[in-house]
Amino acid sequence: MSLFDDYHPLKGKMFQILKPDGTLHLDMKPPVSDQEIFNLYQKMVFIRLADQKALMLQRQGRMGTYAPVWGQEACQVGSASVLRKGDWVFPAFxxxxxxLMMGVPLKTIYLYWMGNEEGSRAPDGINMMPVSIPVGTHPLHAVGTAWAAKIKGDKIVTVSYFGDGATSKGDFHEAMNLAGVFKVPTIFFCQNNQFAISVPRKIQTASETIAQKAVAYGVDGIQVDGNDLFAVYAATKEAVDKARSGGGATLIEGVTYRFGPHTTADDPTKYRREEEIEPWKALDPLVRLRLYLKGRGLWNDEVEKQVTEKAQNEIDQAVKEAEAVSTPDVEDIFKYVYAEMTPQLQEQMEYLKGTL
Ligand SMILES: Cc1ncc(C[n+]2csc(CCOP(=O)(O)OP(=O)(O)O)c2C)c(N)n1
Structure with missing residues (x-):
């Protein structure tokens, strides 16, 4: 029996390997070695600190806006770490x-949120698509790319990341349908962080789980504890291996929680109470992994200090480099829409320049 049979969405079970207290479920083991777990933990620490830095930069007026990942580190590290060179990732925002897991430099990511279009360009050879601000449009692109790869005989997979809110978009359903019919090598990774801005998950859909939606489209689906690095890793690995060997698409629902605001323009105290957040704090993916590593003798305060210091130095360097890039010209907004600027764009550009 495969993992997807064991945890068929209609069975109503969530896949978890690492319990919130940092111990393993009976008869279960981590999908990777201790050394690899420690490496992944370091990545998660780096991501959390880089995320906090971005929030701080925005508050200081050094960054335009920012959408924090705080709380969703296991979803992203666990899933992206099973990908190989040649695979493609289609992110939301x-x-x-x-x-970072795909190899995009932090400087580039910061540049994007600082409003520099150069931040949308991943270095050559890194198959990371730009941020998709339109909610839920990009799973279709991931399916199209996977379908093209299948036709060409390339053994690659594509992954789209999106939130629970995106599953209410028609594009999501079109993408799932197409992926099911053409059995394309793609993973739909839904980070169910319980909110779409102020809309809670329970009024987003009447489905019991998001994973269940896979059944209607004839693709595998699984609900995993998105704050459990091991479960996310194991489920994504199985989905990726299956896709690579012609087994088609999978919908993974990572159950997680957005600790921060939706973006820096949002005030979550307007729609959720502190008491609501409290139980999730105990499920923090970093805390849980730290407890596991401590139990294995691989973590203590000194280790944490070293990991944090190393990350902090790299982050400070990325900020320095991003801030050293000169501000883009306001004309750039208009220059590259068409090969030649239309009279309307010309007029808008002159107007904007006149207001500066
Ligand atoms: C097509 C479209 N509709 C509405 C918006 C405004 N908007 C931005 S983010 C967001 C909520 C997205 O929620 P979810 O998909 O759960 O992702 P999360 O923000 O929780 O990561 C909305 C409605 C948008 N950007 N694009």
């Missing part, structure tokens, strides 16, 4: 973690 909260994927700092997945972007």
């Amino acid at each position: 909260r994927e700092l973690g997945a972007s």
Whole structure:
């Protein structure tokens, strides 16, 4: 029996390997070695600190806006780490973690949120698509790319990341349908962080789980504890291996929680109470992994200090480099829409320049 049979969405079970107290479920083991777990933990620490830095930069007026990943680190690290060179990732807008895992430099990510279009360009050879601000449009692109790869005989997979809110978009359903019919090598990774801005998950859909939606489209689906690095890793690995060997698409629902605001323009105290957040704090993916590593003798305060210091130095360097890039010209907004600027764009550009 495969994992997807064991945890068929209609069985109503969530896949978890690492319990919130940092111990393993009976008869279960981590999908990777201790050394690899420690490496992934370091990545998660880096992501959390880089995320906090972005929030701080925005508050200081050094960044335009930002969508924090705080709380969703295990979803992104666990899933992206099973990908190989040649695979493609289609992010939404909260994927700092997945972007770093794919090898996009932090400087580039910061540049994007500082309003520099150069930040949308991943270095050559890194198959990370730009941020998708339109909610839920990009799973279709991931399916199209996977379908093209299948036709060409390329053994690659594509992954789209999106939130619970995106599953209410028609595009999501079109993408799932197409992926099911053509059995394309793609993973739909829904980070169910319980909110779409102020809309809670329970009024987003009447489905019991998001994973269940897979059944209607004839693709595998699984609900995993998105704050359990091991479960996310194991489920994504199985989905990726299956896709690579011609087994088609999978919908993974990572159950997680957005600790921060939707973006820096949002005030979550307007729609959720502190008491609501409290139980999730105990499920923090970093805390849980730390407890596990401590139990294995691989973590203590000194280790944490070293990991944090190393990350902090790299982050400070990325900020320095991003801030050293000169501000883009306001004309750039208009220059590259068409090969030649239309009279309307010309007029708008002159107007904007006149207001500066
Ligand atoms: C097509 C479209 N509709 C509405 C918006 C405004 N909007 C931005 S983010 C968001 C909520 C997205 O929620 P979810 O998909 O759960 O992702 P999360 O923000 O929780 O990561 C909305 C409605 C948009 N950007 N694009």
